[in-house]
Amino acid sequence: MSRRAEIIRRATEVFERQGVNRTSFEDIAQAVGIKREAIYYYFKSRAELLLEVILPQSVALLNNIRLIQRTQLSSREKLHEAIRNHLDSFNPNYLEMSVALREDHFFGGDDRLTELRLTWQNYDRVWSELIAEGQAVGEFRPDLDPKMVAYGILGMCNWVTRWYHPGKDVTISDLIETYFTMIADGITGGIGTGPDIPGD
């Protein structure tokens, strides 16, 4: 790993563990085992380093959901793919997603974070469009507000960073199928509609 890549990796871990606002260059330098000044050679500010950690992942999420939107899949299948895209990104990049979804760095007014905010705004918008499109073609019930539905799904998925521990009992695949089923069909769905086999 290059020195630059190592700084990004260790910064990600420290950001995730103690929060961006509680992390100094000194903390990151200690984690890498170099002097604080050496980090300034690569990164001018904490915001710049934070962007390196979370922007690539955020942009990938947006690009992928745009691809999903443009496929010929049914709206139901697009919903599944969009949930998969979102939750899968926790798999190799759990720390990055976890840091990205903390709101504490949004308290700061750094202009360099504008690109990040725009990426997430666009991502939210495509989600709302996916729901509205599904309603327009008659696959999703028309009586729900697309934006509220989109934020509901994203909330369900994003809350994962608050309780999920990679490698423990629950897998990301379990989460994808459970949350897709909940959102698509509901937790009362399918009751009484399956084959009724007396004595089975």
Add this chain to the structure above:
Amino acid sequence: MSRRAEIIRRATEVFERQGVNRTSFEDIAQAVGIKREAIYYYFKSRAELLLEVILPQSVALLNNIRLIQRTQLSSREKLHEAIRNHLDSFNPNYLEMSVALREDHFFGGDDRLTELRLTWQNYDRVWSELIAEGQAVGEFRPDLDPKMVAYGILGMCNWVTRWYHPGKDVTISDLIETYFTMIADGITGGIGTGPDIPGD
């Protein structure tokens, strides 16, 4: 309002605006218009003040969901009441809930926050029980993990603190009905099952 109550109120606002970890007694004193030392007369530490802000609300949430669990309502109705209980608490106490749901204060290891953590752990547990009980009586589909379902619902509801603005377009009542419908019946629910009237 008593001086003590005013400190709690202003502290809530400042915690919500800039995050607990970025808030000093000095900030709160300024918001109240008193000297920093005057706050120490009422509260020994930031953790103690934080507890005053969020513990009552958290305990009320837990007590209410326990009452809901013990009613004779159907599991579907209990689900509705539990979602209502949770989201309604954002209505008069949006700031308190918003502060309670931030994770930044959980980074600290203060023992005084143990009661708060236990309250939320119990609350999560009752939610899982509600789902499992609904599965046991055959009202909810049995193939979903109760804990994953519970965390999914809570995530959906808690994410509200990240996008919802009290008093703007969406009301808490809208949220309760939308999220209940999504969770109970899914967003594809009801499609194609209504009366099919040709030419209508």
